[in-house]
Amino acid sequence: MIDWNVAVQAGTRLVRPGPQVSQAEAREVVTELRELSRLAHGHVREFTGMASEVDPAPATIVDRPGWIRANVDGFRVVLEPLMEQMSERRGTGGLGGLGGAGNVVVQAVGSRVTGMQVGAILAYMASRVLGQYELFLPPDPSGRAPTGRLTLVAPNIVHVEQELGVESRDFRLWVCLHEETHRAQFTGVPWLREYVQDQMTKFLLASDLDPGVMLDRIRDAAEAVADAVRGGDANLIDAIQSPEQREILDRLTAVMTLVEGHGDYVMDAVGPEVVPSVQQIRSRFQGRRDGGSRLDKTIRRLLGIDLKMKQYAEGSRFVRRVVAETGMSGFNKVWQSPESLPTHDEIKEPALWIARVVGPQAIDVAPPEANEA
DSSP states (O other): OOOHHHHHHHHHHHSOOOOOOOHHHHHHHHHHHHHHHHHHHHHHHHHHOOOOOSSOOOOEEEOHHHHHHHHHHHHHHHHHHHHHHHHHHHOSOOSTTOOHHHHHHHHHHHHHHHHHHHHHHHHHHHTTOOEEEEOOOOOOTTSOOOSOEEEEEHHHHHHHHHHHTOOHHHHHHHHHHHHHHHHHHHHHSTTHHHHHHHHHHHHHHTOOOOHHHHHHHHHHHHHHHHHHHTTOSOOHHHHTOOHHHHHHHHHHHHHHHHHHHHHHHHHHHSOTTTSTTHHHHHHHHHHHHHOOOHHHHHHHHHHTHHHHHHHHHHHHHHHHHHHHHHHHHHHGGGGSOGGGSOOHHHHHSHHHHIIIIIOTHHHHSOOGGGGOO
């Protein structure tokens, strides 16, 4: 269904070059990011109280093409087994009057087109992403599947700090705090990675394969593009979902809102003694998130990036409110099990989650650490 080599080739060809720095400056950035990542890990572990890795692997520092290649590797790990299952479910009925050779040709052309589309999307994203915790990695040389990897995109971090005019060390540490929070979540909560992967698998396998239904989805997608160009709120993700997928995506979106909001909360709440210019950085960074050209805003709506920005804000408000009322130990009950995760409604109204998971007494008598943030 997707020619991954074409995706890499298209993405690396289309991606814009990063800021121009000398080799010595580039090496200095890489060295500092690795050091700040280790420093951030200690701050996150102490502040959150999560039982994350004690001595994690150093952060992997990549450029924009490196980020594209890493994400294609991750897509292959997740999607290829699912595509095989979907092909088996679809059967071997063929495409109309085409014989076996015709099917091969059509599939090859289709996979290349899809590969180019994936590459174009990754090229756009590769100039925006500052870092990520990669959950899905190909097996290492011994054949074992790594549990995860923290990746920082050096040219994007340098580009944004220059654009915002902020102190570089503070900004780099601030970014590391967010990404190290994700590492703490997925290494300190044993079931979280499997839960996310399970929801993703269910989402993809819930696709409608009936040609008539797929045609309707394509029409909906075309209408979403037109609406986004006009400035509406439609996006491609909503347009192509089946009803079952919407239910699954609600659960997946809720957990991702939580983890992204938690990351945003921690990066700001660790304190000015760690990142002295944190308030200035947050103010200018938020202005950058809200800005952009009309074309950029249209693309962001179509790809669901604006939805992700909303997740940061909603999730951060949820964490802030719960910590204020129940302390960090009360908030950390969110990691007990999949059943303790907040729903969409609970993220919007944290008191519902507190009453269901923490209990009413925790609201009346908050632990001392409630005032940390």
